[in-house]
Amino acid sequence: MDLGRLLQAMVERGTALRRTMYVVLAGLVIADILVPSKYDRFPWESIGGFGAFYGLISCVLIVVVAKSLGYLLVYRSEDYYDE
Amino acid sequence: MSEVLHPSILLFTGALVLALLRGRLQQGWMLLVAAALIWLVFSLPAGVHGSTEFLGIELSPMRVDALSLVFASVFAIITLVGAIYALHVKDTTQHVAALGYAGSALGAVFAGDLLTLYMFWELMVFTSVWLIWRRRTPVSMAAGFRYLLVHALGGVVLLAGIILYYLDTGTVRFAEIENTGPAFYLILFGFLLNAAVPPLNAWLADAYPESTVTGAIFLSALTTKTAVYTLIRGFPGTELLVWLGVVMALWGVIYAALANDIRRLLAYHIISQVGYMVAGVGMGTIMALNGSASHAFTHIFYKALLFMGAGAVIHMTGRAKLTELGGIYRYMPATFLLYMIGAFSIAAFPLFSGFVSKTMVVEAAALDQRAWVWLLLSLTAAGTFLSTGLKLPWFTFFGPDRGLRPQEAPFNMLLAMGIAAFFCVFIGIYPQWLYAMMPATVDYQAYTSGHILWELQLLLFTGVGFFVLLKYVGAEPRISIDTDWIYRKAMPAMAGSIHRVGGGAWQAALAAVNRKLAAVVSTVSAHHGPRGILARTSPTGSMVLWVAILLAASLLIYYL
Structure with a gap:
């Protein structure tokens, strides 16, 4: 079995993979709306699709906060400590 | 000692013998020691073994209970994985350091008292630093020294906490730490430093990426998780x-x-x-x-x-x-x-x-x-x-x-990764094994x-x-930049500016004092110098003249 070639074949079918992922994502959210949540410790636990929303904003938030901190405060050139 | 072999002794002895071996013999020995370690840890009977008294303080170097076994068993398995991953490396120092480091971490986990814990805590630092230095680049040398210094600070604070705790409570038994004031926080500080809790986190992100490729496996597994163990036990x-x-x-x-x-x-x-x-x-x-x-x-x-x-x-x-x-x-x-x-x-x-x-x-x-x-x-x-x-x-x-x-990575590296991957999937599918x-x-x-x-x-x-x-x-x-900026940039810069500003001030003060001294010296030399009025030598003739004048004066006074 040539793993490299297998992976390459998958990469070449990127569009099909992406479409499959869209179906999976949509299916997840629909399932979460349909399946009643067994948890109600927090108000959001009974909102269908909240996980999807939270994952997306978490990702954006982390990228924005991290990059801002980087540019405003902590990024330095690679030879900063060499002097 | 007791009838039970302490895993640290197995590893320390194993490391010493390994230092004498070379080539295939060394590789085989390393795998054998790591495999024996797994067998030993999984067959340890629960209980406190080999307790002894030292200067009136009860030491229990080997407490085997559920919590210490959780950490000890995963340490043992990962030691074998790390050994397989490092099998191709021809650097005896690194292998000895790795086994010694694992032995120290196991010693810390089995320590039933704070003094034994402290001893293994310090040993962990001195064994693990070689896994950074053996990268043999200037960057890793410097990172290793910073790693050593930060942990030296943590170790001193921990020791201070342990001594105070002993004075407060009269015991060094390592169980839940009672909040008796400073001792509680000093011990906590020592543990938090090794757990890399911000702002005490920078040593980890500074040193681990500069370690050897194979040494990083041991580093990533042992120090922080030993600290997590001590936190669960103590706090x-x-x-x-x-x-x-x-x-x-x-x-x-x-x-x-x-x-x-x-x-x-x-x-x-x-x-x-x-x-x-x-x-x-x-x-x-x-x-x-x-x-x-x-x-x-x-x-x-x-x-x-x-x-x-x-x-x-x-x-x-x-x-x-x-x-x-x-x-x-x-x-x-x-x-x-x-x-x-x-x-x-x-x-x-x-x-x-x-x-x-x-x-x-x-x-x-x-x-x-x-x-x-x-x-x-x-x-x-x-x-x-x-x-x-x-x-x-x-x-x-x-x-x-x-x-x-x-090229694809060598077989031993892939095998080690495969074993770790097996446990990742196995525990994911069958969590009861872990939970038990x-x-x-x-x-x-x-x-x-x-x-x-x-x-x-x-x-x-x-x-x-x-x-x-x-x-x-x-x-x-x-x-x-992370908090290590404080000791890599700010403190050296501060020392530099103290040197510059302080040096300038010192020079200025010296110059001012010099001017004063020069004035004093010139006044003194004006009067007492070779041409000073008080330093003039008088010829014998003038003495005779003065004597004659005095005699004449006394004669005159007597006559009057």
């Missing part, structure tokens, strides 16, 4: 730790999102993951403590696997930066797939090990109604997948093709539809965010 339910843990989890995520060096990115995700464990210790409920212990257990496997994958890339390509890697998935497909098993585990995908342990800590927060902790730890989970599961593999294995055509080892009965069901749907949505939609922001999430050829 359960310390409320401060909840928030330190949450800050720590986010701190690691933010810095990992900025990182360019692949092992620095992973090092920041050690900090982030240990944040879950520290927060769990702080919550202190049975669910939370079980969660911390099981997360430490699964963490060691997936983190070692991630470091092994990154190490294999560095070993084969000679490059470590995301901005210089890319397009190698076709050439190192096995490394890529094994790495991804680690990535799915750390991200807590269902069927992978992180899912059955990380969600336990998060669940403990839910049961305690700690909404902010729950939300922020979930945010961390998204950030973890973002950096270790998407950014790192994408820009290392896919992304732009930089013309790299590496926990110190308290685990009353937790990871695989509920609620958990699975939540986790899958959270992670997959993080992935959506990643691909939408693909242009902006990439690494940049820069470094990010």
Whole structure:
């Protein structure tokens, strides 16, 4: 079995993979709306699709906060400590 | 001693013998010692063995109970994995250091009293630093010295705490630390430094990426997890730790999102993951403590696997930066797939090990109604997948093709990764094996539809965010300063400016004093100098003249 070639074949079918992922994502959210949540410790636990929303904003938030901190405060050139 | 062999003695003796061997004999011996260690740890009878009295203080170097066994067994397995991964390395110093380091960590975990713990705590530093130095670059030498100094500080503070604690309570038994004032906080400081809790975190992200490719596996597994063990043992339910843990989890995520060096990115995700464990210790409920212990257990496997994958890339390509890697998935497909098993585990995908342990800590927060902790730890989970599961593999294995055509990693490296990957999947599918080892009965069901749907949505939609922001999430050829800036830049700069300003002031003061002195000297020399009025020599003739004048005067007075 040539793993490299297998992976390459998958990469070449990127569009099909992406479409499959869209179906999976949509299916997840629909399932979460349909399946009643067994948890109600927090108000959001009974909102269908909240996980999807939270994952997306978490990702954006982390990228924005991290990059801002980087540019405003902590990024330095690679030879900063060499002097 | 007792009838039971202490695992540290096995490893120290093994390391000494290993130092005398070379070649195949050395390789075989290393594997034999590591395998014997697993057998020994899994057959240890519970109880306190070999207690002895020293200067009236009772020492118990070997306490075997459920909690110490959780950590000892995973340390033992990962020692074998690390030994296999390092099998091709022809550097006796490194192998001796690695076995000695594992022996010290096991000694710390089995220590039943604080003095024994302290001794092994320090030994861990002096053995592990060689795994950094043996990279043999100027950068790793400097990083190793900083590592040594920071841990020396932590060790001194810990020792001070232990002595005060003994004076306060009259015992050095290592159980839950009573809050008697300064002693409590000094010991906590020592433990938190080794757990890399911000702002005491920078030594980890500074030193681990500069260590040898194979040494990083031992480093990533042992020091921080020993610290987590001591926190579970000594400080359960310390409320401060909840928030330190949450800050720590986010701190690691933010810095990992900025990182360019692949092992620095992973090092920041050690900090982030240990944040879950520290927060769990702080919550202190049975669910939370079980969660911390099981997360430490699964963490060691997936983190070692991630470091092994990154190490294999560095070993084969000679490059470590995301901005210089890319397009190698076709050439190192096995490394890529094994790495991804680690990535799915750390991200807590269902069927992978992180899912059955990380969600336990998060669940403990839910049961305690700690909404902010729950939300922020979930945010961390998204950030973890973002950096270790998407950014790192994408820009290392896919992304732009930089013309790299590496070979697949050597067999021993792939085998070691395979063993770690096996445990990641095995624990994910069969969590009961892990739960049965926990110190308290685990009353937790990871695989509920609620958990699975939540986790899958959270992670997959993080992935959506990643691909939408693909242009902006990439690494940049820069470094990010962390709290080590204080002792790498600010303090040297301060010393420099004290030298400059102080030196100038000193010179000015000297000059002012000199001027005064010069004035005094010139006045004195005006009167007492060779031409001074008081220093003139008088000729004998003038003496005779004066005598004659005096005689004449007295004659005159007498006559009058």
